[in-house]
Amino acid sequence: xxxxxxxxxxxxxxxxxxxxxxxxxxxxxxxxxxxxxxxxxxxxxxxxxxxxxxxxxxxxxxxxxxxxxxxxxxxxxxxxxxxxxxxxxxxxxxxxxxxxxxxxxxxxxxxxxxxxxxxxxxxxxxxxxxxxxxxxxxxxxxxxxxxxxxxxxxxxxxxxxxxxxxxxxxxxxxxxxxxxxxxxxxxxxxxxxxxxxxxxxxxxxxxxxxxxxxxxxxxxxxxxxxxxxxxxxxxxxxxxxx
Amino acid sequence: xxxxxxxxxxxxxxxxxxxxxxxxxxxxxxxxxxxxxxxxxxxxxxxxxxxxxxxxxxxxxxxxxxxxxxxxxxxxxxxxxxxxxxxxxxxxxxxxxxxxxxxxxxxxxxxxxxxxxxxxxxxxxxxxxxxxxxxxxxxxxxxxxxxxxxxxxxxxxxxxxxxxxxxxxxxxxxxxxxxxxxxxxxxxxxxxxxxxxxxxxxxxxxxxxxxxxxxxxxxxxxxxxxxxxxxxxxxxxxxxxxxxxxxxxxxxxxxxxxxxxxxxxxxxxxxxxxxxxxxxxxxxxxxxxxxxxxxxxxxxxxxxxxxxxxxxxxxxxxxxxxxxxxxxxxxxxxxxxxxxxxxxxxxxxxxxxxxxxxxxxxxxxxxxxxxxxxxxxxxxxxxxxxxxxxxxxxxxxxxxxxxxxxxxxxxxxxxxxxxxxxxxxxxxxxxxxxxxxxxxxxxxxxxxxxxxxxxxxxxxxxxxxxxxxxxxxxxxxxxxxxxxxxxxxxxxxxxxxxxxxxxxxxxxxxxxxxxxxxxxxxxxxxxxxxxxxxxxxxxxxxxxxxxxxxxxxxxxxxxxxxxxxxxxxxxxxxxxxxxxxxxxxxxxxxxxxxxxxxxxxxxxxxxxxxxxxxxxxxxxxxxxxxxxxxxxxxxxxxxxxxxxxxxxxxxxxxxxxxxxxxxxxxxxxxxxxxxxxxxxxxxxxxxxxxxxxxxxxxxxxxxxxxxx
Numbered sequence: 001x002x003x004x005x006x007x008x009x010x011x012x013x014x015x016x017x018x019x020x021x022x023x024x025x026x027x028x029x030x031x032x033x034x035x036x037x038x039x040x041x042x043x044x045x046x047x048x049x050x051x052x053x054x055x056x057x058x059x060x061x062x063x064x065x066x067x068x069x070x071x072x073x074x075x076x077x078x079x080x081x082x083x084x085x086x087x088x089x090x091x092x093x094x095x096x097x098x099x100x101x102x103x104x105x106x107x108x109x110x111x112x113x114x115x116x117x118x119x120x121x122x123x124x125x126x127x128x129x130x131x132x133x134x135x136x137x138x139x140x141x142x143x144x145x146x147x148x149x150x151x152x153x154x155x156x157x158x159x160x161x162x163x164x165x166x167x168x169x170x171x172x173x174x175x176x177x178x179x180x181x182x183x184x185x186x187x188x189x190x191x192x193x194x195x196x197x198x199x200x201x202x203x204x205x206x207x208x209x210x211x212x213x214x215x216x217x218x219x220x221x222x223x224x225x226x227x228x229x230x231x232x233x234x235x236x237x238x239x240x241x242x
Numbered sequence: 243x244x245x246x247x248x249x250x251x252x253x254x255x256x257x258x259x260x261x262x263x264x265x266x267x268x269x270x271x272x273x274x275x276x277x278x279x280x281x282x283x284x285x286x287x288x289x290x291x292x293x294x295x296x297x298x299x300x301x302x303x304x305x306x307x308x309x310x311x312x313x314x315x316x317x318x319x320x321x322x323x324x325x326x327x328x329x330x331x332x333x334x335x336x337x338x339x340x341x342x343x344x345x346x347x348x349x350x351x352x353x354x355x356x357x358x359x360x361x362x363x364x365x366x367x368x369x370x371x372x373x374x375x376x377x378x379x380x381x382x383x384x385x386x387x388x389x390x391x392x393x394x395x396x397x398x399x400x401x402x403x404x405x406x407x408x409x410x411x412x413x414x415x416x417x418x419x420x421x422x423x424x425x426x427x428x429x430x431x432x433x434x435x436x437x438x439x440x441x442x443x444x445x446x447x448x449x450x451x452x453x454x455x456x457x458x459x460x461x462x463x464x465x466x467x468x469x470x471x472x473x474x475x476x477x478x479x480x481x482x483x484x485x486x487x488x489x490x491x492x493x494x495x496x497x498x499x500x501x502x503x504x505x506x507x508x509x510x511x512x513x514x515x516x517x518x519x520x521x522x523x524x525x526x527x528x529x530x531x532x533x534x535x536x537x538x539x540x541x542x543x544x545x546x547x548x549x550x551x552x553x554x555x556x557x558x559x560x561x562x563x564x565x566x567x568x569x570x571x572x573x574x575x576x577x578x579x580x581x582x583x584x585x586x587x588x589x590x591x592x593x594x595x596x597x598x599x600x601x602x603x604x605x606x607x608x609x610x611x612x613x614x615x616x617x618x619x620x621x622x623x624x625x626x627x628x629x630x631x632x633x634x635x636x637x638x639x640x641x642x643x644x645x646x647x648x649x650x651x652x653x654x655x656x657x658x659x660x661x662x663x664x665x666x667x668x669x670x671x672x673x674x675x676x677x678x679x680x681x682x683x684x685x686x687x688x689x690x691x692x693x694x695x696x697x698x699x700x701x702x703x704x705x706x707x708x709x710x711x712x713x714x715x716x717x718x719x720x721x722x723x724x725x726x727x728x729x730x731x732x733x734x735x736x737x738x739x740x741x742x743x744x745x746x747x748x749x750x751x752x753x754x755x756x757x758x759x760x761x762x763x764x765x766x767x768x769x770x771x772x773x774x775x776x777x778x779x780x781x782x783x784x785x786x787x788x789x790x791x792x793x794x795x796x797x798x799x800x801x802x803x804x805x806x807x808x809x810x811x812x813x814x815x816x817x818x819x820x821x822x823x824x825x826x827x828x829x830x831x832x833x834x835x836x837x838x839x840x841x842x843x844x845x846x847x848x849x850x851x852x853x854x855x856x857x858x859x860x861x862x863x864x865x866x867x868x869x870x871x872x873x874x875x876x877x878x879x880x881x882x883x884x885x886x887x888x889x890x891x892x893x894x895x896x897x898x899x900x901x902x903x904x905x906x907x908x909x910x911x912x913x914x915x916x917x918x919x920x921x922x923x924x925x926x927x928x929x930x931x932x933x934x935x936x937x938x939x940x941x942x943x944x945x946x947x948x949x950x
Contacts, residue, residue: 006630007250007703008903010937015898017915017941018948019511020378159340159361175337180781213759217338217362229340229362237753 144169150205153235158201160218160228167220167227169199174214174232181210186230203232211236249278252935253634253702255612256880257283258290259921260908261708262595263320263928268936269602277936278603280702282610282636284880285682286650286664287588288596290710291881292921294586295662298853300654300784302586303662303872305881306742306796307774309582309762310336310367312575314922315945316929318368321591327598335590337778338362338578343758344765346537348481353766353833356485356537357758360572360579367576377574379505379512379950383497385573390493393486397473470530491533492524496565499527511950512562517889520548523561541765542568544772544797546918547883552738552798554768563886563918566949574946580762582774585782588660593651597658608648609639609669609682611690612709612717617724621901630904631705633697637690639682641670655782684812685716685878704904706931711911712737712879727895734893735911737882741799741819743770743873746851747791751775754791754835754849767830769822770795789851795823798883799875815875824868884911884919891917897930906934915947922946 146156173183187202211234218228252268254261261281268277287293294304310317318332325332343357470491477484499515500506508514515523521534533539540557543549546567548559571579583590596606614635619627642648648668651658664682666672671691681687696702709717714732721728751760760775773795780788799819805811827845831838840846852861852870862870876882894913897906908931910916910923917923929944941947 006699006904008628008630009704009900009906009934012898012900012934012937014941015896015900016913019513019950020507020509159359161361161364163364215338227362227364229338233759 145200147200147202148205148232149203150234151207152205154203154205155233155235156203157231157233158218158228163220164218164227168222169227170219170221171201171230172216172219174203174216174230176210176212176214181212181214184209184214184216184232186216201230203230205232205234209234249275250704250935251702252277252279252704252706253696254279254281254706254708254908255634256290256708256710256909257281257288257592257606258708258710258909259292259317259591259924260910260912260928260931261290261706262288262592262599263316263925264706264708264908264931264935265599265604266320266324266595267929267932267939269599269604270938272938273936275603279599280605280607281599282607282612282634284609284611285639286608286648287660288592288606288650289588289660290924291876291883291919292587292591294588294660296586296589296652296654296659297662297872298855299786300659300782301744301746301853301872302589302779302783303874304586304742304744304794305874305876306740307762307772307794308587308921309339309580309774310921311571312363312367312577312579312581313570313946314581314920314925315367315576317921317925318366318581319370319945320368320925320929321594322368324594324598327601328594330594333366335584336581337584339580339582339762340578341759341761342541342579343761343763344537344541345763346540346765354481354537355758355763356482357761360575362578363576365576367581369576377949379500379508382569382573382950383500383506385569386493386497389572390490390497393490393493394469396486397469397483397490485536485538488530488533488536488538491529492536492539495524495527495529495533496568499523499561502527505950512566513891514562515565516560516562516891518561519888520559520561520564521557522888537765540771544764544766546886547738547740547798548885549738549798550736550885550887552740552800554771554798554800558885558887560886560888560891560917563891563916566916567918570946570949582762582776582778584778585657586659586779589654589657589782593658593660596651606647606650608650609642610694611637611639611688612713613637613693615705615707615718615721615905617720617902628903630902631698633695634702634705636694636696637688638692638694639680639690640664640672640675641691642668643670643672655784657782681812683878685713685880686809686811698904704906704935706906706908706935708908708928708931710737710880710882711735711884711909712882716879725901727893727901731893731895731911734887734890736885736887736890737879737911738885739799739801739815740796740876740881740883741769741822741874742794742796742876743819743823743871744776744795745791745793745871746780746785746789747793747849748789748851749849750790751777751793751835753837755837756835763834767826767833769797769800770826770830771797773834785851786854795826799877805877811877812875815877816873819873819875820868823873824865827868884909886918897927898934900934906931915944915949 144158144160146158148154148156169188171186171188173185175181175183184203184205189200189202214232214234216230218230220227254265265279265281268279281288287295289305291305292308294302297303321335322332325335340359340362341357342360343355345353345355348354470487473483473487477487503515505512505514518526521539524534524539525531542564543557543559546559546564548557548564550556550558600606612634615631616633616635617629618632619629621629646668649665650660652661652665653659664672664675666676669675680689707718711732714728715722718728722732723729747754756775760777762772762774764772766773773793776792776794777790780790780792799815804814831845838846838849847864847867850867850871852867891913894911894917895907896913897908899907899913908924908927910919910927912927912930914923914927914930916926926944926947929939930941930947933939933941933944
């Protein structure tokens with residue numbers, strides 16, 4: 001047949017993955033993959049901003065070094081038999097003071113750092129400094145209470161993600177790997193008296209329920225997304241299915 | 243593409259994950275029947291390396307151990323769409339698994355188990371919608387540093403518990419006691435200081451697009467050195483602390499390496515370190531030798547079959563591929579980190595896909611063995627006759643009675659499934675094939691009843707080559723002979739044989755002394771270093787008297803070069819695996835199941851459940867009972883696992899490569915972004931192959947293709 005009659009694949013816009021969106025957009029030149037030497041991974045790191053970061057990091061480094069130095073100092077004195085209770089107290093106070101000082105300096109430097117960065121990140125140099133950004137804050141603690149009614153030992157483990165906070169929770173029936181084992185139902189109720197309005201997971205284990213490990217997902221009722229898991233382990237000898 | 247009113251005929255050769263994904267994409271309703279797809283398949287079943295079968299009593303017999311990971315976005319997406327078309331709930335087909343377990347030997351030679359649970363993450367794998375996610379190297383550094391900080395807090399807490407117990411009461415009795423308290427306090431403070439430093443590091447990396455890498459590396463070096471010095475004495479005596487420390491050490495090495503190697507701004511992403519072996523790269527970046535040799539890393543190597551030539555003394559995997567895989571596995575999973583199938587891979591994945599594809603009009607030509615891909619024309623712009631596939635040559639292994647389509651599925655416990663052997667009744671001369679033991683899946687059994695050549699223009703327009711890389715040298719002689727890129731690819735993208743066995747047990751593993759819930763375990767004793775409790779599958783089988791336990795073992799099979807006298811290779815290798823498995827049970831089973839050994843130290847073969855057919859022939863005793871279980875030697879070239887050896891990524895060819903204007907390729911061996919042997923790589927590759935033909939799906943919609 002004629003080559004003109006053959007159906008061919010279409011031409012494509014690209015034929016390789018984009019491995020780095022930031023370089024694609026910013027066209028940062030690539031370097032060799034060999035590790036950067038002490039002269040610097042990135043020469044732009046010596047800017048004023050870089051200096052601030054460097055000071056901040058160096059301070060953290062100093063904190064570590066100081067702790068180590070104190071520990072070594074104490075160990076040396078102990079090995080020399082030169083310690084007395086009074087000096088212990090003095091050293092401990094000294095250590096505490098140093099820690100406090102370093103922590104304080106660290107915070108100060110850090111604030112300077114984030115203010116500068118905020119300005120750099122949000123626009124031209126003459127822009128108003130951005131409000132200091134804070135380090136990522138830990139997710140709000142999520143409390144659940146577990147009420148278990150069982151005539152034999154049972155271990156309950158509950159894991160929740162931060163997304164569970166404030167969500168109306170539903171727990172899927174707990175299943176064992178062995179399909180013949182009956183499921184365990186978990187009821188969820190909001191208890192006003194519980195701290196932070198924590199949900200109460202209520203599990204009732206029938207006396208004749210087979211031993212084993214039962215697992216189920218905790219789901220946000222509104223979004224139907226899993227936000228946690230419950231695992232109940234019932235002690236006892238495994239039995240053959242009937 | 244030239245406009246054509248008639249449907250475009252696409253021949254897909256190979257019905258594994260990549261091939262069926264390409265078929266699924268090309269037959270989406272949105273294409274309005276534009277592509278007329280035929281899948282050509284060796285033997286009687288789809289699945290490739292993921293094929294499974296139902297044997298006696300509906301036993302599920304797998305190629306190996308298949309566990310889907312929570313970051314398999316594309317694989318889950320395709321399967322969820324498939325299930326939706328069948329009006330089935332995909333969540334019923336999978337069980338989320340949150341625990342990973344590895345083992346390592348203690349100083350007394352005993353195997354210690356270490357389990358880690360991973361919390362559920364937002365969403366489910368394969369969720370569609372939301373903003374496009376383009377994780378960057380920087381994101382991963384932040385994730386790792388946050389993880390390290392959390393682990394460090396564990397260490398501090400653990401060290402604190404160990405130290406504080408005798409010293410919390412009253413005033414120090416002596417100077418020495420007080421001094422000891424101070425030293426411990428200093429140690430804890432140091433660890434706390436390091437944690438604080440890590441928090442700072444995390445914020446610095448998160449907040450700045452530009453930072454002095456050298457200083458950060460120095461800081462990390464100091465933090466690690468100090469922490470290691472402080473913890474050294476305690477690490478020996480506290481296994482849990484040691485393991486946490488090893489993870490911290492490895493994680494910090496990755497952070498240090500990503501900074502030192504300038505990966506944040508490298509357009510090649512993790513490919514920039516593809517030439518390094520992962521362990522070598524971690525050592526280069528300060529990881530301790532003990533961490534690199536830890537059960538944790540061995541476990542990850544075991545899960546990835548990352549042993550060159552199947553030699554446990556040669557763990558090798560590209561640092562770039564490994565790092566990409568680790569980071570995606572631990573930080574981007576959704577729902578659960580692992581998802582176990584409720585059924586064989588054939589039942590859960592390939593049977594539903596087969597049903598949907600049949601409904602959409604895809605034709606399946608079973609019993610077709612590819613012999614050659616004939617190419618013509620020359621490559622290069624402006625060439626009058628561009629390089630293309632002019633014919634696909636097949637051996638026809640069997641004809642179907644009355645010219646009907648072969649119906650490949652059986653039903654077990656109400657579930658459509660693939661049988662472990664063909665339905666000979668549907669085959670012309672089927673009785674003879676059975677009598678003569680034709681092995682339709684063996685590379686070395688070349689018997690056929692006819693040959694068939696598909697010619698471009700007459701029988702197909704476009705071709706998708708979706709066979710395993712191990713088979714390419716045998717079925718693409720033209721391509722490999724004329725094209726240096728193909729030659730280099732088959733030379734450098736290497737594979738390894740694997741083996742597996744499955745035990746059906748008459749006793750629960752808990753009664754044999756296994757102390758934990760059913761889990762997947764890796765890093766255990768060679769030559770079967772990975773095992774999984776699969777008892778959840780038993781109700782899906784159809785034993786008259788069901789066994790109580792079911793355990794799978796698998797690993798790489800050392801390549802001993804013993805492939806001479808082709809015809810007998812499968813039998814020889816099968817016997818080798820049987821002997822290895824029996825020896826393994828005798829030597830190693832006691833570490834998992836102490837009560838599986840009798841007083842004389844022999845494995846209790848009577849624990850194995852035997853099928854009725856075996857009992858009818860005289861219930862075998864002793865070691866002979868193992869013969870009633872299932873085992874496999876995956877030595878066929880197309881069955882071999884695709885490795886990601888250091889420096890091999892650059893030899894992979896992309897499904898998007900347009901050297902041959904009517905051919906694309908698909909498989910986990912292609913340049914598909916992930917570049918390692920797994921379901922997700924194969925599925926991404928299949929989607930890329932579809933894109934090469936139909937410009938759909940959009941590359942931006944193939945999750946994880948654009949990734950560092």
